[in-house]
Amino acid sequence: MVSVKRSLIAATFVLTLxxxxxxxxxxxxxxxxxxxxxxxxxxxxxxxxxxxxxxARKMYREAVEVYSEGASKSAVMANKLGIAHHQMxxxxxxxxxxxxALKLDPRYSEALNNxxxxxxAKKNYRRAVSQYNKALKLAPGSASIHSNLGTALFARKKYxxxxxxxxxxxALDPEVFEHRGTQGVLLQERSVQDRAKFHYYLAKTYAKAGxxxxxxxxxxxxxxxxxxxxxxxxxxxxFAKLQEIDEFKQLLASEPRVL
Numbered sequence: 001m002v003s004v005k006r007s008l009i010a011a012t013f014v015l016t017l018x019x020x021x022x023x024x025x026x027x028x029x030x031x032x033x034x035x036x037x038x039x040x041x042x043x044x045x046x047x048x049x050x051x052x053x054x055x056a057r058k059m060y061r062e063a064v065e066v067y068s069e070g071a072s073k074s075a076v077m078a079n080k081l082g083i084a085h086h087q088m089x090x091x092x093x094x095x096x097x098x099x100x101a102l103k104l105d106p107r108y109s110e111a112l113n114n115x116x117x118x119x120x121a122k123k124n125y126r127r128a129v130s131q132y133n134k135a136l137k138l139a140p141g142s143a144s145i146h147s148n149l150g151t152a153l154f155a156r157k158k159y160x161x162x163x164x165x166x167x168x169x170x171a172l173d174p175e176v177f178e179h180r181g182t183q184g185v186l187l188q189e190r191s192v193q194d195r196a197k198f199h200y201y202l203a204k205t206y207a208k209a210g211x212x213x214x215x216x217x218x219x220x221x222x223x224x225x226x227x228x229x230x231x232x233x234x235x236x237x238x239f240a241k242l243q244e245i246d247e248f249k250q251l252l253a254s255e256p257r258v259l
Contacts, residue, residue, distance in 0.1 A: 048077055051084070060084045071097065075105035079185055082114060086187065091118055109139035110186040113148060117187045120152055128152040143173035144188045154198060166205040174211070177202060196225035200232070208238040215239070216247055223251070226258045 045053075047069040054063035067081035082097030095118045101111040116131030132149040139145060150165030169176045179188060192198040203218035219233060230252055233239050242248040 048074075048080070051077075051080060055080070055084065055087075058087075060087045071100065073104070075101040075108050075111065076185065078104060079108065079111045079114065082111070083185070083187065086114070086117070091121055094118060107138050109135040109142065109145070112138070113142075113145050114187050116148060116152070120148075120155070121191075123155075125152050125155045129156070141172060142186075143169040143176040144179075144186055146172065147176050147188060151192060151198075154192060154201065159201065163201055163204065166201060167208065170205055170209050170211075174209075196222045196227040198222075199225065200227055200229075203233075204236065204238045207242060210241070212242060212245065215242060216245070216251065219248070220251055224258060 047066045051063045051067040054060070054066065063084040064081060067077050067084060070077040071081045072078075078097050078101035082094040082101065085091075085097065086094035095115065098111045098115040098118065101108055102115070105111070112131055112135035116128045116135065119125070119131060120128040129149065129152045132145055132152060135145050136142065136149065146165050146169035150162045150169060153159075153162035153165060166177075176188075199218045199222035203215045203222060206212075206218060207215035223230065233248075233252060234243070
């Protein structure tokens with residue numbers, strides 16, 4: 001367990017909002033005030049909203065306390081309670097509450113996905129793939145879950161299948177790999193061991209989709225991370241449109257400092 005926790009310290013989870021379970025956005029006290037006055041909420045703030053406030057402030061222990069008030073009856077609250085534990089790297093507790101959410105609502109795709117991220121964190125990639133596939137049967141239009149499936153397949157070195165999942169995710173949401181949210185009900189996995197190869201496949205995904213600026217960005221990243229097969233950028237058909245772009249030519253001609 002200690003080794004798992006250490007490996008997770010560098011992991012980054014991205015929480016994305018889901019249309020059926022909206023959360024209240026809260027601005028930082030230092031942020032510029034909006035031009036239009038914001039009306040205070042009508043009536044008392046319930047435990048879910050209070051928990052969301054604590055999550056936005058990264059006060060995860062306090063979020064656990066308030067989400068616990070409704071987790072026994074609400075799948076959404078149980079799932080959010082799992083996420084709060086997950087953010088504190090309490091993986092076994094997180095798993096229990098994702099499973100509790102699924103007992104309350106067996107068709108809760110976000111909880112299925114989040115359970116997949118537990119298996120991924122424990123390096124049980126086969127079970128992670130299984131969970132993501134179950135979630136996608138219920139939510140085939142979720143770009144984040146397709147992205148997670150791709151990352152789990154990548155970890156299993158099933159690169160063509162991973163690329164197909166990334167392409168599907170990008171087709172559903174052009175910003176899926178750029179999300180940096182901190183609230184929500186669905187975890188998006190970002191931790192991989194071979195980041196150079198991971199960024200190569202992201203570059204390939206963006207290039208095939210015609211997002212050439214982002215393709216170049218991820219080519220630069222993978223070269224900085226020590227990717228050595230740079231001839232692939234000239235040979236792979238997905239990169240054909242980049243061949244006449246000066247920035248691309250300069251990038252391949254240079255020797256980026258390996259970070």
